[in-house]
Amino acid sequence: MLKGWTGTLLRVDLTNGNIEREAVREDWARDFAGGRGIAARYLSEEVDARVDPLAPANSIIFATGPLTGTNSSTGARYMVVTKGPLTNCMTTSNSGGLWGPELKFAGYDLLILEGRSPAPVYLWIHDEAVELRSAEHLWGKGVFETEDRVKEETGFPDTRVTTIGPAGENLVKYAAIVNDKFRAAGRSGVGAVMGSKNLKAIAVRGTGAVEVADPAGLMQAQWAQKHALTQAPLTSEGLPGYGTLALMNVVNEHGALPTRNFQQAQFEGAEEISGERLVETRLQTNKACFACTIACGRVSKVSEEGQGRYTLNTSPRNWREATEGPEYENAWSLGADCGIDDLDLILKANTLCNDLGLDPITLGATIAAAMELYEDGVLTDKEVGMPLPFGSGEALIALTEKTASREGFGDLLAEGSKRMGDALGRPDVFMGVKGQEFPAYDPRAIQGMGLGYATSNRGACHLRAYTISAEMLGVGDAEGPESPVGKGELAAAFQNVSTAVDATGLCLFLTFGVGLDEIAPLMAAATGHPYTPAELELAGERIWNLERVWNMQAGITAADDTLPKRMLEQPIPAGPTKGQTSRLAEMLPDYYAARGWSEDGHPSQEKLRALGLG
Amino acid sequence: MTSATRTLQIHPDRCTGCKQCELACSWVQTGTFQPSRSLIRVHVFDEEASFAPYTCFQCDEAWCMQACPVNAIDVEPDTQAKVVIDDVCVGCGLCVIACPFGTMFFDRGSHTAEKCDLCADDPACVHACPTAAIEYVEADPVGWISAFGEKVDAGRRDSLKGEL
Amino acid sequence: MPTARFLGIQLRKLAGGTELSLEGDTVGKLLEALIAKAGPEMEHLLFSEGGLSRDARILKNGRNIGLLDALATPLEQRDTVTVYFFGSRSYPGG
Numbered sequence: 001m002l003k004g005w006t007g008t009l010l011r012v013d014l015t016n017g018n019i020e021r022e023a024v025r026e027d028w029a030r031d032f033a034g035g036r037g038i039a040a041r042y043l044s045e046e047v048d049a050r051v052d053p054l055a056p057a058n059s060i061i062f063a064t065g066p067l068t069g070t071n072s073s074t075g076a077r078y079m080v081v082t083k084g085p086l087t088n089c090m091t092t093s094n095s096g097g098l099w100g101p102e103l104k105f106a107g108y109d110l111l112i113l114e115g116r117s118p119a120p121v122y123l124w125i126h127d128e129a130v131e132l133r134s135a136e137h138l139w140g141k142g143v144f145e146t147e148d149r150v151k152e153e154t155g156f157p158d159t160r161v162t163t164i165g166p167a168g169e170n171l172v173k174y175a176a177i178v179n180d181k182f183r184a185a186g187r188s189g190v191g192a193v194m195g196s197k198n199l200k201a202i203a204v205r206g207t208g209a210v211e212v213a214d215p216a217g218l219m220q221a222q223w224a225q226k227h228a229l230t231q232a233p234l235t236s237e238g239l240p241g242y243g244t245l246a247l248m249n250v251v252n253e254h255g256a257l258p259t260r261n262f263q264q265a266q267f268e269g270a271e272e273i274s275g276e277r278l279v280e281t282r283l284q285t286n287k288a289c290f291a292c293t294i295a296c297g298r299v300s301k302v303s304e305e306g307q308g309r310y311t312l313n314t315s316p317r318n319w320r321e322a323t324e325g326p327e328y329e330n331a332w333s334l335g336a337d338c339g340i341d342d343l344d345l346i347l348k349a350n351t352l353c354n355d356l357g358l359d360p361i362t363l364g365a366t367i368a369a370a371m372e373l374y375e376d377g378v379l380t381d382k383e384v385g386m387p388l389p390f391g392s393g394e395a396l397i398a399l400t401e402k403t404a405s406r407e408g409f410g411d412l413l414a415e416g417s418k419r420m421g422d423a424l425g426r427p428d429v430f431m432g433v434k435g436q437e438f439p440a441y442d443p444r445a446i447q448g449m450g451l452g453y454a455t456s457n458r459g460a461c462h463l464r465a466y467t468i469s470a471e472m473l474g475v476g477d478a479e480g481p482e483s484p485v486g487k488g489e490l491a492a493a494f495q496n497v498s499t500a501v502d503a504t505g506l507c508l509f510l511t512f513g514v515g516l517d518e519i520a521p522l523m524a525a526a527t528g529h530p531y532t533p534a535e536l537e538l539a540g541e542r543i544w545n546l547e548r549v550w551n552m553q554a555g556i557t558a559a560d561d562t563l564p565k566r567m568l569e570q571p572i573p574a575g576p577t578k579g580q581t582s583r584l585a586e587m588l589p590d591y592y593a594a595r596g597w598s599e600d601g602h603p604s605q606e607k608l609r610a611l612g613l614g
Numbered sequence: 615m616t617s618a619t620r621t622l623q624i625h626p627d628r629c630t631g632c633k634q635c636e637l638a639c640s641w642v643q644t645g646t647f648q649p650s651r652s653l654i655r656v657h658v659f660d661e662e663a664s665f666a667p668y669t670c671f672q673c674d675e676a677w678c679m680q681a682c683p684v685n686a687i688d689v690e691p692d693t694q695a696k697v698v699i700d701d702v703c704v705g706c707g708l709c710v711i712a713c714p715f716g717t718m719f720f721d722r723g724s725h726t727a728e729k730c731d732l733c734a735d736d737p738a739c740v741h742a743c744p745t746a747a748i749e750y751v752e753a754d755p756v757g758w759i760s761a762f763g764e765k766v767d768a769g770r771r772d773s774l775k776g777e778l
Numbered sequence: 779m780p781t782a783r784f785l786g787i788q789l790r791k792l793a794g795g796t797e798l799s800l801e802g803d804t805v806g807k808l809l810e811a812l813i814a815k816a817g818p819e820m821e822h823l824l825f826s827e828g829g830l831s832r833d834a835r836i837l838k839n840g841r842n843i844g845l846l847d848a849l850a851t852p853l854e855q856r857d858t859v860t861v862y863f864f865g866s867r868s869y870p871g872g
Binding site for chain 1: 631634650651663664
């Protein structure tokens, strides 16, 4: 087996409690590079694409990459791959923290979880010893309490726990899986899949080793990678200084900050919820994921004025009642998108999302869509149970809790804004793609982002093609954000590279400082397979096409590669990007051509054969 | 401590908890990445909202040395590091019990005690730390921890107030 | 007078505020007025090797001046110029 890999996967059939060890297929490991890739390969082999995401026949896969657990900077990531209930597509949801490396140290590259347990259980992996334990007493508990209690029950303070909260148990369509209390595989409802299997948590303690093929080569490559990260302004200063929240003021100044369910593209309260404000008034310290030399994580408290107004529900042993975050996306969805400019309130709502196990992006976006419907008179106090105008922090907090428990109006919110809009006869309020809500960049303002959203395999997502990096932030070259020219090729290239990075077990934030030129030597030295940048990019393309083919078997067509009417037809009303709409129709043919797909978005037989998928 | 020797100076306020020091140390011990074999460990101090990497201070009293029944722990003359002599160590574990700082380790594989030996005057953890939270300098080895301990204690007393 | 707006805590400290009213009928002139006010450290930040520093981002009313007329981009009284260094020296780091 290639080094870097442990060579072993753990297969758990939750229906009958069978636990088996299996050798990882080496050819798949090589061709799909790891993490997101090999998990997609196993899922496509073993799960019918037409499966109901919440049925026992769906599997959920937790996968690390060859560099997870090594000293390559950011070697912390694991990927959750399954059919997502929000999108009915293959979803690939990524998380950092400490859990992924721990799984490697316990001796496993992947976990494949099948079936449905007859009663709530958690999986306890302590090196070779693996058992399912009753989780009856944990069902209904939040993420923080679950992690604390599971650690206590395993007897080791350094046990790492990934878990769902009540939202996952209640099959909220966008429930998250949260590890190390504040790191989440957040999107597309992976937590609901775990809940549907009656699996509350996975606890891991690993004392073993990750071995590499070429020790001297790896040391050389990781020094080069880390040095490059210290030279790039974003990874050396921007992210450590402000976290991802550095983007709030920047994106707002460019007129690309979606506001009040994308009715505007600039938020007058942006400064109040910016990275600058967080640092000045609330930041306690930076916190790194495993092996990360960037350390963008934030440990934050409510401001002095907020004391008493907001009590954070974190466990007392967490930084003396501090919380973590918020990330830019969350501060946007719970803030600007809902017209809310109170950073303390956002911290409170974000912490609730962590504890209840909710994806804050879709939650905030769904509440924002409901706010629009309330202001339009489609929803009233009676249906919602409270007033719901834009800017109502009280409603945001109350509805976050009700959504996780599916209580009252929360039951409809728990379905996400697409299903909610359809149910209320207003499909136009859904701001997303393939059932999943947009993140924090207006696709009318940044053309490449719109194309990336429309063609993303897991529904609207900023992490599949972060073209804003080249279009607006000056990392790499591209036409400006308002131009559709060249964006097809740009989006496809970003998708391939990002997918490859996701497969290695490293973090996408690396790409602000290094590229595949720095990552390929790490992969080669770790695995012993002579990966080149081109071969890794090809692996990314292979994975992307595999996901696409599976999604098409699941029922996705080119008609789903689209944006809401508001993005295509309603110009941005004011600000620097006034008058712009998404020019998707001009970009999509270029994209399909760049991908070697037919005009109706099908991967061609030649392309699939060339990628070894035919 | 002689004035010429250097020591690991820890700056908890710079530590981000990334564990690169643990990875580097285990690399030196095993040629693999295996944090469970690291002789430096990153601890979390909730009360201070801080991490602190933590390893042997090479203290003068060296209770590990005094406790060892077979004289398997010796002072390395150049660095003044206390080092375990593997083929003398019988694996009785008394040193692990004796160390008041919890920085003596026991390796179940080789059945011997293990401790920080300052990597023969060139500690790998220092090179690996991305924020200079670990420095190898001439300094009082326990200087940082008494001040840090005071702060942590005060914070803990503060947080327990409601419960006492 | 056009308004200059700054992002990032360090840059704001150096400029002496989050927003300033500054003279200048082009972006270049406005930056000269800024340097005259804030001093040589600001000049060092904004310009290197005879041109705008690679890390400097200058927007006129939200549009990157690189896509307009660069430093010659004309300004009117009600225009806003945003200055930031995305992740550059204006950020505290660590």
